[in-house]
Amino acid sequence: MFLLYWNENDSPATPEEMIREHFAFTDQARARGAYVSSEAIGGTVAATTVRVRDGKTMITDGPFAEAKEVMGGFYILDCKDLDEALDFAARIPDARSAGVEVRPVMHVPGWDYGPTAEYSRQAMA
């Protein structure tokens, strides 16, 4: 698992160049048989955090922001809108301990290697 970090305040000077480099990197990883999946994730402006306390779902705008907790895993689920995504999030056990951060998977034109690309292909067929 590789986590990619970036500073939302400095947008890359040449996003097209960066996307090309990602494609090149993915090609290398595929050639070596190591590639599993990857997606671009929407920024924190699109993030929502879900916590369940005493059986009650609490929804807040923004990313999960607490110092002690670290990311422990992930799901990629195909949801029709945010309400469905939040409903799923509240059922994940982690929502009852720390919390679950929900972010959209972004569409990158030409990106054809992730699991969500499969869904797009099915939807278009």
Place this chain on the structure above:
Amino acid sequence: MRRGTPKPESTDAVGREALQDRSAQAIERTFREESGRIIASLIRACGGDFDLAEEAMQDAFLVALEHWRRQGVPANPGAWITTAARRKAIDRLRRDRTLAAKRQLLETDSALTALAGETGEQAMNQVKDDRLRLIFTCCHPALALEAQVALTLRTLGGLTTAEIARAFLLPEPAMAQRLVRVKRKIREAGIPYRIPAEHTLPERLQAVLAVLYLIFNEGYAATAGDSLVRQDLCSEAIRLARVLCELMPDEPEALGLLALMLLHDSRREARTGAGGELIVLEEQDRSKWDQVEIREGTALLERALRMRRADAYQLQAAIAALHCTAARADETDWGQIAALYEDLSELQPTPVVYLNHAVAVAMAGGPEDGLYLLDDARLSEQLAGYHLYHAARADLLRRAGLHQEARVAYLHAVEGTENMAEREYLERRLREMTC
């Protein structure tokens, strides 16, 4: 034009001027009264795209300015704008289509189909649901509360960004940024343009009511600045609550909130003196209270109470109604008010409710009874930083004749407030204690 008129040009010019005046007034009126409905319908037609809908509506009003001036005002201005805006949205989508990527193209095409497949009239028939969709989307819990408030005022209230910025004491660019971000969140996170499902409706309705009440309170008791009442926010909150009650007539919580806002608003004229200073309830000139709002508020409250689902808004409205219907301050039924505050403290066990309960108990019995409750160790610790606690305590100490202690409490209260009108009231009391 009749034949043989001596000065055809000038009469024509007068006629044209009158037409221009009429069309300008019609545009203003249509914007004020119908833009909320029009935008609600357009956002759905545009597949939930707030920006596209706003731009298309602006385009349509510009076209109307030109067209109505020449051709006269149409019979149904709202429907005219809706139809024109839908055409403008289609134009914009077609223009964007050439630039769109493959996936966006699919979205664009489905929006185009939706826009073209429905007439302006069919759209107007759906407007009731569209307005609810808009209300629930603007007040979605995945949006930050201050963003919900800004978006509600901008989209449902038709206020300009500058007006909202002024109301919340923010620089205009910061408010503009807030609105851009909230619309981006709706789009990118996929917040649906939909009336919530039955099982989530009570919770989601509460979120909507909280936003409306926050807007009202921001107008009613400004936390800073020297204008105590920012009337436009109160009127807007009341107008939106009316819309909600019209759309959801069987929700006692919504009726209770509208009643509460009307009953508070009825005292607006009497709450401040000529110099903008605060006048407390018992010293207000009751002939200045708005009897129309009081009658409407009490009728709404009775309707809500008959549904037998009491909640915090209805209890607060009942308290406000007891104040509003007392002909003189000393005829206020404080015993019943104290009982209602006790019920309220079970639903809302907050320090402020305990504070109000103590004051009501003092008014029903004597200042000592209220002071006994206020001096509770836990309450006084919790409320040490709250200026209204010190103000209430000071008033009770003054009534009990304990001027020295009252003076200290008034000083604490003055230190804590930023509101000019409140400060002036407290300083006047403080001077009385020194004499």
